[in-house]
Amino acid sequence: MTRLLLAAALVGGLATALPAAAQFQKPEDAVKYRQSAMTLIAHHFGGLAAMAQGKVPYDAKAAAFNANIVATLAHLPFTAFGEGTDMDLHTKAKAAIWKDPAKFKAAQDKLFAAVTKLDAAAKAGTLDALKPAVGATGEACKGCHDDFRSK
Amino acid sequence: MTRLLLAAALVGGLATALPAAAQFQKPEDAVKYRQSAMTLIAHHFGGLAAMAQGKVPYDAKAAAFNANIVATLAHLPFTAFGEGTDMDLHTKAKAAIWKDPAKFKAAQDKLFAAVTKLDAAAKAGTLDALKPAVGATGEACKGCHDDFRSK
Numbered sequence: 001m002t003r004l005l006l007a008a009a010l011v012g013g014l015a016t017a018l019p020a021a022a023q024f025q026k027p028e029d030a031v032k033y034r035q036s037a038m039t040l041i042a043h044h045f046g047g048l049a050a051m052a053q054g055k056v057p058y059d060a061k062a063a064a065f066n067a068n069i070v071a072t073l074a075h076l077p078f079t080a081f082g083e084g085t086d087m088d089l090h091t092k093a094k095a096a097i098w099k100d101p102a103k104f105k106a107a108q109d110k111l112f113a114a115v116t117k118l119d120a121a122a123k124a125g126t127l128d129a130l131k132p133a134v135g136a137t138g139e140a141c142k143g144c145h146d147d148f149r150s151k
Numbered sequence: 152m153t154r155l156l157l158a159a160a161l162v163g164g165l166a167t168a169l170p171a172a173a174q175f176q177k178p179e180d181a182v183k184y185r186q187s188a189m190t191l192i193a194h195h196f197g198g199l200a201a202m203a204q205g206k207v208p209y210d211a212k213a214a215a216f217n218a219n220i221v222a223t224l225a226h227l228p229f230t231a232f233g234e235g236t237d238m239d240l241h242t243k244a245k246a247a248i249w250k251d252p253a254k255f256k257a258a259q260d261k262l263f264a265a266v267t268k269l270d271a272a273a274k275a276g277t278l279d280a281l282k283p284a285v286g287a288t289g290e291a292c293k294g295c296h297d298d299f300r301s302k
Contacts, residue, residue, distance in 0.1 A: 023198065023207075033194055036187035040227070043184055047174065056174075072223055076191070 027084040031091050034080035037073050044069040045137065048118070051127065052134035058127040067122030070137070071115040078108050092150040107144040114140040178235040182242050185231035188224050195220040196288065199269070202278065203285035209278040218273030221288070222266040229259050243301040258295040265291040 024030040044066040050056040051063055081097055081104075097104050114137040121133035175181040195217040201207040202214055232248055232255075248255050265288040272284035 029194075032190055036190040039183055039187040040191070040224075043180075069223070069227075072220070073191075076220075 024080065024082070027082075028089055030080040030082060030085045031089045031093075034077035035091075037076040037080075041070055041073050041077075044073075045134075045141070048122070048130065048134050049138060052131045058130070060122075060125040063122040063130055064125070067115075067119045067133075071119035074111055074115040094148050094150055097148050104144075104148060107140070107147065111137070111140040111144060175231065175233070178233070179240055181231040181233055181236045182240045182244075185228035186242075188227040188231075192221055192224050192228075195224075196285075196292070199273070199281065199285050200289060203282045209281070211273075211276040214273040214281055215276070218266075218270045218284075222270035225262055225266040245299050245301055248299050255295075255299060258291070258298065262288070262291040262295060 024033065047056075047066045048063060048070070051058050081093065083098070085091070086093055086095065086098055114133070118133040118137045121129045124130075175184065198207075198217045199214060199221070202209050232244065234249070236242070237244055237246065237249055265284070269284040269288045272280045275281075
């Protein structure tokens, strides 16, 4: 438990900001937690991507709502990659997460910067502002998934 | 799809605020979405309950963070109880959700009021402020689960 917490703090670099978020009873709980966060992020980012791609009409209020959810939740999964959460747990997480924590951290930081801009862009209230921020966030998602998530 | 959306709007009463959040490709997606939201809510509310019960030390910053997550996410599951999401989907949702939407809506409203107070109480920064708000939120959770979720 303590090792799990410490590892989560080291990997996530968020121990100061999110102490309680990194406490899990079992490794399985951490996996379920981070997968749940990713499910919600994917859903709400999907709503933004659909607008950016013209698949659904632009709706400033919905965009601001979705971007706020994405920006709020983007930090959560990374508190849940502690030691022991890498094996036999129906996870797609690659070993690279634990083998190259600096690279994993850099990928997180890229995402955090992107979602902060996404949140601001959505609040700006125009599709022109939203589009590049959605693109940059999508790139951050894809870059991390390419390196750290199995297909 | 349209029926699913309309039902979600009627049940959740959030169509105006959350248009994009209620769009799901398949009923299974809605179930996975609402269960994911509940997983995160349970985790972060658990952190608050542990503080309120003295099981972990009070930490004002962590409390404010957890309460913000709970207040933000509390609305999400209720956009995902549309028609067709009630059967054969590994859901614990009871038929009462669709048979008595007014009662289900009242249970939601009780939760929304509780989490708004919880968020404010956590921001107040004292354990004395937090405790009753955690208790009221826990009651709202339990009341809805007793009536609308199978054991």
